[in-house]
Amino acid sequence: MSLNESAVVSLSGVHKRYGSGGNQVTALDGVDLSFLAGTFTAVMGPSGSGKSTLLQCAAGLDRVDGGQVLLAGADPARMSETALTVLRREKVGFVFQQFNLLPSLTARQNIELPLRLAGRPPRPEDVDRVLADVGLGDRARHLPSELSGGQQQRVAIARALVTSPDVLFADEPTGALDSRTSRDVLALMRRVAAERGQTIIMVTHDPVAASYAGRAVFLAHGRIVDEVARPTAESVAAHMARLEATGC
Numbered sequence: 001m002s003l004n005e006s007a008v009v010s011l012s013g014v015h016k017r018y019g020s021g022g023n024q025v026t027a028l029d030g031v032d033l034s035f036l037a038g039t040f041t042a043v044m045g046p047s048g049s050g051k052s053t054l055l056q057c058a059a060g061l062d063r064v065d066g067g068q069v070l071l072a073g074a075d076p077a078r079m080s081e082t083a084l085t086v087l088r089r090e091k092v093g094f095v096f097q098q099f100n101l102l103p104s105l106t107a108r109q110n111i112e113l114p115l116r117l118a119g120r121p122p123r124p125e126d127v128d129r130v131l132a133d134v135g136l137g138d139r140a141r142h143l144p145s146e147l148s149g150g151q152q153q154r155v156a157i158a159r160a161l162v163t164s165p166d167v168l169f170a171d172e173p174t175g176a177l178d179s180r181t182s183r184d185v186l187a188l189m190r191r192v193a194a195e196r197g198q199t200i201i202m203v204t205h206d207p208v209a210a211s212y213a214g215r216a217v218f219l220a221h222g223r224i225v226d227e228v229a230r231p232t233a234e235s236v237a238a239h240m241a242r243l244e245a246t247g248c
């Protein structure tokens, strides 16, 4: 498969190995996958199937051993570390299971941080808008310790969105949240893709989380083995049960 150049993120024949000699592990084994603008995709698969590796390679956080990645029009393998840092800072947002907020900074200051690190003075109206988008307009002055888990994750999402990245990578973003709070965060992510036209790629184990995406792709042994459009929690759970029983 050739790279889909209209996609915001595209992987073509991507291989990734860890270790060497007898300890070598093939984490990705020829992955072809494209993500179009404004789409929300869930990446699923059994433990060890390569989900996090796929995210790291697609986001330019890790180098591939074969094949090619195209991220916001650029090939990370051909870029210097400095250029790659700029690409990630300008075009990509990250959200992880742990919120990784700085405890001594308020919600607003945490959200402003990526702009400051990029040498871009934060415009108050931009920060206000993103705070309102995540429903935290009245919590701007609170420290993370004064916010619930779901509110902290919404600050982390706002921090990832404030630079208006083309693509948001999320690795188990609801893994540390209860089911009700998870639903709020997932609905927010779905809205971000639909209304802001940003592309979201989310790794998750949870069929309910995957049902908020427009597409679910399934990995097994480092390969894409299936894909479901408009997934429901039931259809995803059935796919996962089959994968875990048969491995394909």
Ligand SMILES: Nc1ncnc2c1ncn2[C@@H]1O[C@H](COP(=O)(O)OP(=O)(O)OP(=O)(O)O)[C@@H](O)[C@H]1O
Pocket (backbone or CB within 6 Å): 018, 019, 025, 026, 027, 045, 046, 047, 048, 049, 050, 051, 052, 053, 054
């Ligand atoms: N830094 C590393 N060094 C060696 N092997 C690694 C490394 N990172 C991942 N692996 C291996 O690569 C394979 C894919 O790992 P990966 O973390 O991508 O899977 P995953 O689907 O995200 O798993 P989980 O759902 O358990 O988080 C696994 O066999 C794993 O042990």
